[in-house]
Amino acid sequence: MTDLREEEFAKRVTQHLDAGTADLRQGTAYRLQLARQAALARLAETETATAGDHGGGGLLRLGGPRSRVGDWRFWVSVGVLMAALVSYYQWTEYQNLRELEEMDAALLASDLPIEAYLDKGFHNWLKHSE
Amino acid sequence: MAFFVGECRFPASRRHLATYQELSSFLAEVERRAYKHAMFALRDEHTALDVVQEAMLKLTEKYSGKPPFELPMLFQRILQNAIHDHFRRQKVRNTWTTLFSSLGPKGEDQGEDHDPLETLDLGADSNAASNPLARLTQTRTMATIEWALTRLPARQREAFLLRYWEEFDVAETAAAMGCSEGSVKTHCSRATHALAEMLKEKGVSL
Numbered sequence: 001m002t003d004l005r006e007e008e009f010a011k012r013v014t015q016h017l018d019a020g021t022a023d024l025r026q027g028t029a030y031r032l033q034l035a036r037q038a039a040l041a042r043l044a045e046t047e048t049a050t051a052g053d054h055g056g057g058g059l060l061r062l063g064g065p066r067s068r069v070g071d072w073r074f075w076v077s078v079g080v081l082m083a084a085l086v087s088y089y090q091w092t093e094y095q096n097l098r099e100l101e102e103m104d105a106a107l108l109a110s111d112l113p114i115e116a117y118l119d120k121g122f123h124n125w126l127k128h129s130e
Numbered sequence: 131m132a133f134f135v136g137e138c139r140f141p142a143s144r145r146h147l148a149t150y151q152e153l154s155s156f157l158a159e160v161e162r163r164a165y166k167h168a169m170f171a172l173r174d175e176h177t178a179l180d181v182v183q184e185a186m187l188k189l190t191e192k193y194s195g196k197p198p199f200e201l202p203m204l205f206q207r208i209l210q211n212a213i214h215d216h217f218r219r220q221k222v223r224n225t226w227t228t229l230f231s232s233l234g235p236k237g238e239d240q241g242e243d244h245d246p247l248e249t250l251d252l253g254a255d256s257n258a259a260s261n262p263l264a265r266l267t268q269t270r271t272m273a274t275i276e277w278a279l280t281r282l283p284a285r286q287r288e289a290f291l292l293r294y295w296e297e298f299d300v301a302e303t304a305a306a307m308g309c310s311e312g313s314v315k316t317h318c319s320r321a322t323h324a325l326a327e328m329l330k331e332k333g334v335s336l
Contacts, residue, residue: 010294035183043190
């Protein structure tokens with residue numbers, strides 16, 4: 001079969017295929033129409049959501065129809081969150097340090113010599129006396 | 131398919147982003163052919179409809195911002211990927227099924243021996259009354275062609291349908307199928323010969 005005859009044959013085949021699509025069962029055609037409408041409805045939803053996005057959404061609204069990576073507000077909120085975490089960490093560290101200082105001061109200010117706390121017998125005596 | 135196919139048919143002034151109306155018209159135009167594409171590959175009406183719906187949703191969700199002339203190519207790629215994904219999922223399901231049961235889904239599969247001529251639905255068309263013989267011949271020819279297409283190897287069928295039914299040129303078909311232009315020509319030629327042979331065997335002449 002030459003290229004020309006191949007194309008002529010293919011053309012006749014596709015003419016029958018076109019006739020086949022025109023003769024589709026009504027139920028099938030209806031389901032295809034529903035599928036199309038569902039797809040277009042999703043498009044309308046996406047467009048509405050995008051318009052809402054431009055109108056100003058929440059600062060940390062992730063997973064929307066468009067990526068927030070290029071949005072400066074997204075990065076500002078990430079920065080604020082990071083600063084809050086660092087501040088909290090430093091505050092707890094400072095509190096721990098304060099407790100240790102108070103304990104050291106109490107030890108140094110007490111009448112007992114520091115060597116007493118290192119003595120095992122003293123610990124046993126403390127336990128039994130409780 | 132004179133609507134969207136081919137970049138050359140679109141001057142630069144028309145290379146705008148697809149509007150809602152254009153997408154709607156495009157989907158209305160391709161939905162029936164898309165369904166047939168899926169049917170030839172999947173041989174199950176409900177699965178084919180699901181796959182077409184999946185492809186339509188993906189097009190509108192992910193690619194609605196593309197210019198109209200890119201839609202046919204994109205949609206065909208999405209559709210073919212959806213069909214391939216279905217086969218992949220089915221393969222995994224069948225692997226698990228055969229692991230747990232020796233019965234398998236053989237009863238549901240129409241398989242290679244399925245012959246649509248045996249279950250031909252002539253429909254209730256009014257033309258059948260005026261010229262029933264011509265109508266019967268046409269319906270049988272159509273059914274035989276569709277049956278022959280389901281028997282073609284997947285890549286040959288894909289190339290044939292994209293090249294001749296969707297009227298993509300060789301380069302576009304190659305891009306949609308993710309293969310070389312030479313492969314497209316080979317697939318198309320083999321598909322045409324195989325179809326001609328099968329139709330001849332069934333006594334159908336075009």
